[in-house]
Amino acid sequence: MAKRVAIIGIGTTGFRATTPDVSYRELTYEAATKAYLDAGIEPKDVGSFVSTAEDFFEGYSIADEYSPDQLGAVLKPIYTIPGDFIHSLASAYMMILSGIGDISVVQGMSKASNMLALSEMVTFAMDPIYNRPLKESPHAVAGMEMARFMYETGTTREQCAKVVVKNKRNALNNPLAGHGVLINLDYVLNSEVISYPLTQMDISPHSDGAVVVVLAAEETAKALSDKPIWIRGIGWCSDTPGLETRNWGEAVYAQLAADMAYKMAGIRYPRKEIDFAEINDEFSYKELQHLEAMRICKKGEAGPLTDIGGTEITGEFPVNPSGGCLGVGNLYELNGGHKVLEVVRQLRGEAGKDQLKNVTTGLAQSWRGVPTTTGTVVILSN
């Protein structure tokens, strides 16, 4: 029975604001072809497939129906997780450990550009009895959380704005990123207020794209790949979905998911034992909140660390060298897939201009967005 599982293949189409020339089928087919080539496998070698899709994001009830064809999974074991990509990764991981084949494929996709009523859709996710009738914008929920986080930790708007500047600048060197741009602090601070203290620039624009990842059990991984990236720890957690009962200042879901992953990986001092992280920065303050929740920074310290450049590519603990959601685009249920992809690229030395030096262990973290309190974490090593 396999004890260790590694990522042996990754494939992506890259991420950009619109993809009018291809449908979801071609998008996934491209990512899958690249991933299988990278891993040196064919669909017939695969024991199980997991796709990631939420019905309303795809525009189909039962998005699952449209998953097998473009992965080569016709009449094979495949199902869909309406959740984050890292949930699917965890499922594939557990299936390999349970003996369902040696190789598993995980897929995620975003066609956010096709969703014309995104705000309406997120509102549709709120509690129909207690929350929706208030007709609040989903950005209001993020704004309230930002305000509470700033109050409890002393984080300032300037520190949040620095996250935006850093990530969008990092994205300029990332050929996969769709929203890289050079801006200064004032530009962010003076941008249109959406839901104070949240401004337009604090919010990630969205992108389309697809990612496919191939996992293999230890023996197979070593046979097929000379750069297997090992899954050392994985965790996921859901806090209460109620707006009325949640902790607004702290991202408890991230803390519990990270604890689960650290325990599995045998990590006691994350700041020292992990070299860099790709984490969810869908809203600028989220990067700081998540860093503190995962004990990479103490409470109130993530802002000051950003001030001194500690999270820059050249800093002590690089965060989102790829550009994060702010620089690459919000990919909805694919966000986790993008994070995993970037961590793998870094650990393999394939990250081009944004390459970090001497990295052995990276952390990918994801959150499912407003109004959820669900988060996932995976720790990878080369």
Next chain:
Amino acid sequence: MEITEKDVAKTATKLSANEILEGKVLSVKWEPKLKYAWDNGPAIGRYLAELKNGRIIAKKCDKCHRIMIPPRMFCELCWVPTGEWVYVQDTGIVNTWVVSYVDWKATRLDIKGGVRPITPAVIEIDGASKGMGILHHLNEVDPWKIYQGMKVKALWKPPEERIGAITDIKYFKPI
């Protein structure tokens, strides 16, 4: 640990549809306004463009030699990109069909009042590989006289009304 009547009795409270509609229980209503603009990609995009021209187009897999409709950029069974575009005919045979007395909302049609039942069918298109069917409607035929293998032909909308959609074909009718 048998599960008994007593165990389930208090788990759910039965309501009738009328109690809800007449407001006898508190309820909340919401009508989602969900809009999508789906990118169709090169394969379906061409399919629709050709429908506007009054033609049906398919695509061939060079490995398994299937001529596939609707056209696709890759063969899902061989896992290779497809090859040439192939025009197929707008005639076919009925593979299987239905005589429906309800519409998509499960509302009963007024059959007794003379409304014709809806007769959707899977039609195997001539020129495509055996078994390659598309879903469409049948009309101008007695619903109870449809049979497997019946030969049918597409009835197109006039060119100025076509927009590049599957509905550019109004329905199929027996030859």
Next chain:
Amino acid sequence: MRKVAIVGAGLTKFYRNVQETPKELAYEATKMALDSCEMKLSDIECVVHGTAPDAFDGIHMKGEYLSDGSGAYRKPYMRHFVGGGTGVLSPIHGWFHVASGMFDTCLVVTEEKMSSAYPHPAGAFLTIFDHTTEQPLYPTLIWIFAIEMNRFMTTYGYRKEDIALVAVKNKKNAIDHPSAQLPGEITAQDVLNSEIMAWPVNRLDISPTSDGAAVIVLAAEHVARRVTEKPIWIDGVGWALDTAYWCTRDLYYPDYVEVAARQAYKMAGIKEPSKEIHIAEPYDPFTYKELHHIEGLQLCKRGQSVQMLLDGVTQKTGNLPCCPSGGALGVGNPIAATGLMKIIEIFLQLRGEAGKRQVPGKPTCGLAQAWGDLMQVGTVVVMRS
């Protein structure tokens, strides 16, 4: 591979319209399941949830909304989805959480509140069809069932009056099921006389839309043996999804059920399913579907399922009882919860705790199967005592 057992179960009553919110329904079934094996929420290490289209309950990201009602507060929680096959994928999803060694216990929750969708839940099925090549024709799910039934009947020469006996059998079996929504004694003629929905489907050929929830508790071997004297082992799992291009498939035979069944039989070491499976719960959302699936499950040769029915083999007292619970036709069809209701039925039957529904002969090996999507997915679980 670690052995995993089902140790507890609970389910709510199934009705067309219930007053409870989806969260409350999930809670009721979860509480019953935990109480049944005297476990507490703190004993549960992870939760998996199966629920069918969000469009029914009218909540996007429905899994998130249901998480606290499913006992997943601050726990690892995941939702899975294969349309109607979800109910039997649920125990599979939970199974590998435990079989992988990552967790020792897992709560498997399924819930559906179809009645929230107006004007009728059936309308939600419009959006399962291809948005470009099919939705503009305003199709409904009943059509595909009717299309498939037509093809099935024409290929083998089956008659409607024989297929109708499935409804007769299942609704009668359901009289003894505490959660049943539509139990009763009807005749084949009643089915033929019932209103035509979409020929060849009549109203009594169809299972009702329902609200309901069902939950089971899974445990690794060392925990299972502490918690109960009669753990029921999940010995085989299988699932497979066919192409979305359903118009290119010959619908008379469910390949996807065969592929899934073979995977499960291989894992369970079953060579002759028609002999080694003592009791089965194939998914029966429509009358002919039970027969269609029995053929796919290799429980009889192709073209023999109607004869099997006429010979009484699938009756409660027959050699291979099928749907002793009453199935979807008799108990109700809250999509995801139906599949788990079937799993629970096999669980109870193998423990000898199915009350008046208990089949004679002390079965030791049973299976449950579900189906879903656009005539696409088969999910199979083989259980043994």
